[in-house]
Amino acid sequence: MIKKIISSWVINIDYLLVYMEQQSEYSQPKFWQWFGRINDFRHIRKRGKVEWTVATRGLYSFLVIFELSMIIGMVGLVVMMLVHTSLVILVVGLYIIFRLYLLAIFTSIISWCARVMVFNAQKKHLINQAKKIFDSTKATKIVILGSYGKTSMRNIIETLVGAQANIVASEGNLNTEIAHARLSKRINRDTDYVLLELGEYIPGDIRKMLELIKPDYAVITGLNSAHIENFGSIEAIKNELFTVEEYLNSGNIYINLDDINLANIDNCPYYSIRGTGKVITSGTVLNIQETRFDIQIGDAKYQVATSLLGQHNIGPISLGIELGLELGLDVGRLMDSVQNIKQVKHRMSTSRLSSGATLIDDSYNGNIDGIRAGSRLLKKFKQDYRIIYITSGLVEQGSNSQVVHQELGRIIAEVSDQIFLINNSVTEYILEGISDIGFQGKLTRIDYPVNFYKGLAQRTTQYDIIIIQNDWPDLYNWEVK
Secondary structure, eight states: OHHHHHHTTSSOHHHHHHHHHHHTTTOHHHHHHHHHHOSOGGGSOSSOOOOOOHHHHHHHHHHHHHHHHHHHHHHHHHHHTTTOHHHHHHHHHHHHHHHHHHHHHHHHHHHHHHIIIIIHHHHHHHHHHHHHHHHHOOSEEEEEEOSSOHHHHHHHHHHHHHTTSOEEEOOTTOOSHHHHHHHGGGOOTTOOEEEEEOOOOSTTHHHHHHHHHOOSEEEEOOOOSTTHHHHSSHHHHHHHHGGGGGTSOGGGEEEETTSTTTTTOOSSOEEETTEESSOEEEEEEEOSSOEEEEEEETTEEEEEEESOOSGGGHHHHHHHHHHHHHTTOOHHHHHHHHTTOOOBTTBSEEEEOTTSOEEEEETTOOSHHHHHHHHHHHHTTTTTSEEEEEEOOOSOOGGGHHHHHHHHHHHHHHHOSEEEEEOSTTHHHHHHHHHHHTOOSEEEEESOHHHHHHTHHHHOOTTEEEEEEOOOOGGGOOOOO
16 A cells, blocks of 8 residues: 555656546446556556546546645645644645545546536437437448457448448447447438447446337347456346347347357358358458458359458358348449458558568457457468467456466467567466467567567567457556466
8 A cells, every 4th residue: 555655646646547537437436446456556557548538628627626725725734733743744644645545536526426417417318319310210220239340340341331322330449329329410311321339338238229229130240258247147148139139030130150159049140151141152262461252142153352361251241241132232342342341450450560570450359259260360371470479368257267368378379489478467367378288489478568569570570470469458457466
């Protein structure tokens, strides 16, 4: 506790508390759990910074005013008690010790009050307006659900369908009820399709969004332990996702058959690496620039290529084509549009370093299925390149964390020549998995990833492939034991 208090005096603690609130999404339980874990405030903001919004500016201003009030009050007391030296020392000492906790409590109170009195009222009004828009629109509404792969699927469908029609789609990682309510303002009489990504964070999230949107089609991309600490079990997450069956006929819900947790569902149309019921895929050829494969629809055959790397993209592309056919779009233009599907930033997106090395940025991947997909891709290139793997592990794995991270360690040890682990609370579990394989390559642990990333070009050559898989937000950066 002493280090915690001292460290709060050598940094801008007001700024840091605002940063913590923003990173915690103004959730007070998250904020206080993070606050309780901290031993040294100098080391918790390793990568992020405050994004200045109306909320953060207001919170920071209130904090500065509150702290100035405390200082003025303390000075006033000291002046009044100058003749009593022991009382002066006591007042100053109490201020030094309790300043941090008073500021944290004040931060939490202001954030909570703002959420209850301002945000919740605005949210209710916005959702009521959005419900009228979603109910009245003649556009076909498509939703994408799943523990992983939602953004990539949305990107594929938006590209394929959007080439022939006016489509309004979610942007970035905006996949909450309030985000969809805001998006509804973009829907107009010319909108043909609405494509929305639904994120499940706590039980009941999916139902709220389905009630708002009332979709016509749904795609379930996969099921794993992401957010399991909020749901308790994989089965509970599955039940959350399949709430969609209450709103749609099973024939309008597409399932990822490549996911072992969904493979036993036989009452819904599927997609997989082999295609769909109507779109049959074969002849896959991979290189570091693109993925090529053949498609057959009835008697017609096509060859397509995409800059998306890895066989795991073939299923989603084939589903995008089948959905386009279901919606009455032209098959030839659908095939032509495959080459226009762009990589999604931070999701298996590639770039070249100044050294000539290939960087695969998968830093937004937060699940074990993404780790498996990345390793399958890297095995294709292991003979010709040195594989450098950088990872920090996965967040929100709940009671499965040790098992999941041991598997992660085994997966990356099989494919890598060099591994860099970003130190945090799960690093030891990853090391156990790496040890199980008997990894013979070079292993390095990193404390400050930002500085490390800046020097990547100096450590690599044109014969290297570097993959950065999952970033570890400061919110989850527990003290390393």
